[in-house]
Amino acid sequence: xxxxxxxxxxxVYGADLVRWPEDDRGSAxxxxxxxPHRIKDIWESExxxxxxxxxxxxxxxxxxxxxxxxxxxxxxxxxxxxSPGRSLWSLPKWATxxxxxxxxxxxxxxxxxxxxxxxxxxxxxxxxTISSSGGGxxxxxxxxxxxx
Amino acid sequence: MRDPDEDLVRRVGAGDRRAAAEIARxxxxxxxxxxxxxxxxxxxxxxxxxxxxxxxxKHAGAWKPGAAKFETWMHRVAMNLCLDRLxxxxxxxxxxxxxxxxxxxxxxxxxxxRQRRERVRYALQKLPERxxxxxxxCYYQDRTNIEAAEILGVSVDALESLLSRARRTLKSALxxxxxxxxxxxxxx
Numbered sequence: 001x002x003x004x005x006x007x008x009x010x011x012v013y014g015a016d017l018v019r020w021p022e023d024d025r026g027s028a029x030x031x032x033x034x035x036p037h038r039i040k041d042i043w044e045s046e047x048x049x050x051x052x053x054x055x056x057x058x059x060x061x062x063x064x065x066x067x068x069x070x071x072x073x074x075x076x077x078x079x080x081x082x083s084p085g086r087s088l089w090s091l092p093k094w095a096t097x098x099x100x101x102x103x104x105x106x107x108x109x110x111x112x113x114x115x116x117x118x119x120x121x122x123x124x125x126x127x128x129t130i131s132s133s134g135g136g137x138x139x140x141x142x143x144x145x146x147x148x
Numbered sequence: 149m150r151d152p153d154e155d156l157v158r159r160v161g162a163g164d165r166r167a168a169a170e171i172a173r174x175x176x177x178x179x180x181x182x183x184x185x186x187x188x189x190x191x192x193x194x195x196x197x198x199x200x201x202x203x204x205x206k207h208a209g210a211w212k213p214g215a216a217k218f219e220t221w222m223h224r225v226a227m228n229l230c231l232d233r234l235x236x237x238x239x240x241x242x243x244x245x246x247x248x249x250x251x252x253x254x255x256x257x258x259x260x261x262r263q264r265r266e267r268v269r270y271a272l273q274k275l276p277e278r279x280x281x282x283x284x285x286c287y288y289q290d291r292t293n294i295e296a297a298e299i300l301g302v303s304v305d306a307l308e309s310l311l312s313r314a315r316r317t318l319k320s321a322l323x324x325x326x327x328x329x330x331x332x333x334x335x336x
Contacts, residue, residue, distance in 0.1 A: 011315060012308045013293075019286065021293055049319055053287055055265045056272060058181040065180070065194050066172055069201045073160070073168035 001027035006035070007042060015047035153218040161209030172201060175219065178289060179226050185284045186230035188273040196229045216298065223289060224299045227281060234277055271321040279314035282307055 006028060013019045017028050032043065151157075153174070159167035179200050183193035203225050211218065272280060278300070285296035286307075297307040 008312075012311045013286070014315065045319075046315070049315060049322075052264070052268050052322060053272075053283075053318075055261065056185070056268050056288070057265075058177055058288070061176040061180050061197070062194070065197065066176055069172055069176065069198055070165070070169055072198070072202060072205060073165060073172075074205050075163040075165060 001031040003031075003035075003039060006031050006039065010043060010046050014050045014053075015043050016050055151213050151217045151219075154213045157204075157208050157211045157218050160205065161211060168205070171204065175222055176201070179222065182223065182226050182284055182289055183230050185272060185288060186227070186277070186280065187233060188269075192233065196226060196233070199229055200226045217295075220291070220295050220299060223285065223291065223295070227285070227299055231277060231281070267322070271318055274321060275314055275317055279310050279317060282310035283314040283318075286311060 001024065005024075009020055009024060009028065013021075017025050017032075020028055032040070035043070153171065156167045156171045156174075160171055176197060179197040180193050183196035184190055187193055187196070200222060204222065216224075272283070275283065281300055282296060285291040285299055286293065289296075291299065293304050293307055297304045300307065300310075302310070
């Protein structure tokens with residue numbers, strides 16, 4: 001590190017050496033220790049600019065904004081109570097088959113009993129249902145997961 | 149080095165709401181801060197932050213850890229959205245000066261912190277947008293020079309040139325008020 005390079009980097013990154021390129025920090029700190037007063041004056045001048053910039057602080061993001069953003073986050077298929085990220089199709093085949101068979105039987109029963117009443121669904125409701133209606137046409141509905 | 153957001157992004161991609169909340173908690177303040185400093189408008193900054201996260205939700209499932217950190221990608225998205233907005237309306241941000249910016253007579257009196265902050269904010273907003281972008285990324289967003297250059301799509305040399313000019317412009321813009329701005333400010 002020489003004087004010219006130090007002053008050049010000072011004018012780019014400011015007085016806080018933490019902001020300097022990693023490779024230059026050590027040599028810059030060592031140079032500053034032995035630098036002549038005129039260099040230290042330049043360093044102090046840049047430091048005052050850093051202090052001014054630091055006045056422009058960030059506040060926390062608003063809770064309303066965070067809630068709004070989270071309301072747009074997608075949810076995908078999974079079963080209630082399962083660990084996040086696993087899909088139904090990653091279950092063992094026997095479990096998947098069993099779930100499908102049970103859902104199928106339930107679907108037919110409900111279908112013949114009449115129009116199923118939709119319960120209030122939360123964002124976290126999750127269920128795989130197969131139901132029938134009318135002449136026996138099948139509807140496969142994969143509901144959202146909880147992931148929580 | 150492993151991307152600290154890698155697991156979270158994977159879980160967001162799988163529809164995990166807790167992961168979405170965590171990634172928002174981790175990055176939302178910085179996204180808002182970046183946009184506010186670039187656009188000079190808190191409401192517009194919130195709009196940009198929402199757009200950034202819509203893109204996060206959209207792309208998280210397909211995210212492949214690799215060359216760039218996820219946070220760097222988010223910064224690039226946010227910065228591009230800001231620059232697009234600035235160019236679309238053909239303005240520089242922060243066109244309204246603080247109440248005493250042109251009142252040189254008042255520059256000798258002590259300013260409270262709010263006034264100082266407003267003056268610095270105004271000086272920042274008057275920077276050309278590329279200079280402001282470089283300064284915001286390196287100073288306020290704590291990006292390395294390599295990351296900031298990548299976000300802006302320029303070489304490190306070009307980034308350093310932008311930073312250098314930004315600091316010179318700021319020094320010049322604040323020169324008349326500098327002593328006053330610094331009065332009472334702890335510099336130790």
